[in-house]
């Protein structure tokens with residue numbers, strides 16, 4: 506028999522939360538250990554800190570009498586902590602996964618499917634008898650995986666396809682690429698501003714690159730890299746040039762038997778984006794993207810569905826990739842946040858699973874959240890603050906995180922100033 510709460514004391518609404526570190530090989534050595542106050546003398550890669558109830562690595566929360574798995578807490582008290590609207594909409598887990606991510610090496614080029622694609626794909630793979638552990642499995646669950654992220658350092662990434670006119674210039678301007686698709690500039694003149702025609706032309710170019718014989722990809726990319734490597738080694742290539750990332754990718758992702766990863770072509774086709782701290786982007790279904798270098802906070806729907814388009818030793822399913830990618834060209838929208846009350850900046854995303862915001866408290870600053878909010882996870886990244894809810898107060902130092910139950914008013918205060926990020930579920 507568990508101990509019952511006394512009737513006079515209100516139920517706990519603030520839970521100190523302990524995330525789980527993912528040691529993927531591309532992770533940095535210092536940032537996440539520094540945030541968590543742990544030593545890393547042996548230089549293990551600390552790639553991601555996961556805050557949430559994802560079954561692969563659920564966080565732990567402090568409750569009276571010890572620590573428990575967040576999944577277990579939500580199973581027991583889901584209705585109170587998630588709120589009835591969120592529980593009804595998403596079931597008994599947090600609908601989002603919140604991360605701090607530190608990319609020392611580049612990540613694969615990837616795209617995430619829509620909910621409808623995930624449902625169909627997951628059903629097809631299940632009926633084909635593929636177990637979840639099969640490395641060829643594209644769809645791990647039936648959910649979509651939109652993502653919003655905000656840089657915490659200078660941050661480099663690839664996001665979406667560049668305007669086709671720029672792609673035409675790249676193909677014409679790099680001698681190794683001139684034989685690649687002589688038809689491209691001509692067709693571009695024909696399609697002009699027609700969106701469907703432009704998408705079809707881009708699809709054709711991308712499909713051509715992704716299905717060309719490996720020997721052909723090796724020959725073209727080998728020629729290009731032979732010119733670029735001496736420049737890279739001499740330090741003459743800058744991060745603002747796709748050439749820099751092409752050499753880095755070739756060295757990070759060598760294929761067996763000396764083959765070259767054709768994902769390198771995509772570095773030239775996609776927008777190379779530099780973000781400053783506080784700037785971010787949204788990756789909706791079908792938008793190709795890759796994190797190249799830097800530290801960010803990332804908030805996504807609770808899903809594991811990724812299709813890879815190169816720069817990876819993992820499985821690349823070209824047919825499924827071509828069905829999933831949106832062949833839109835243009836420039837990405839850089840999110841700088843929308844100013845709200847109490848030092849909060851919102852990074853709204855066109856999905857109902859999550860809302861990311863940044864709370865910057867000046868010295869003696871206050872941020873108050875009323876009773877109408879979803880479940881929140883807060884993480885303190887700089888400075889110190891304290892948070893108070895009915896009958897409870899917790900100190901938040903750098904690296905501390907907490908879960909606040911839905912609809913319970915809370916108030917943040919800092920005497921010396923603090924920076925926090927907040928993940929929540931928008932109430933609709």
Ligand SMILES: [Zn+2]
Nearest residue numbers: 615617652788
């Ligand atoms: Zn992604």
